[in-house]
Amino acid sequence: MAAALTAGPLVYDLCAETGDRSWRRFAVLTVRDILPMDREDTLDFDPYAHSVRAFTPGPALAAIRRAAYRSSRSGREDRREVS
16 A cells, blocks of 8 residues: 555545446545554454444345455464464
């Protein structure tokens, strides 16, 4: 990310699937700098462990995604125990 930011801010459209299965942008995220934080102070992004009820990822490939996030959590927990 640091290398990408040398060219300027990174801009992301945040979208959600609507009832008719189309996508609608609900926000724009602009990243201008990296916050100086230690790894253990950062938050993990895991939409299955940290989601608002009724606002969870869609069903497409859900089993695969859940398994991937579960494995990722497990790997991070293993690294924390070693540190």
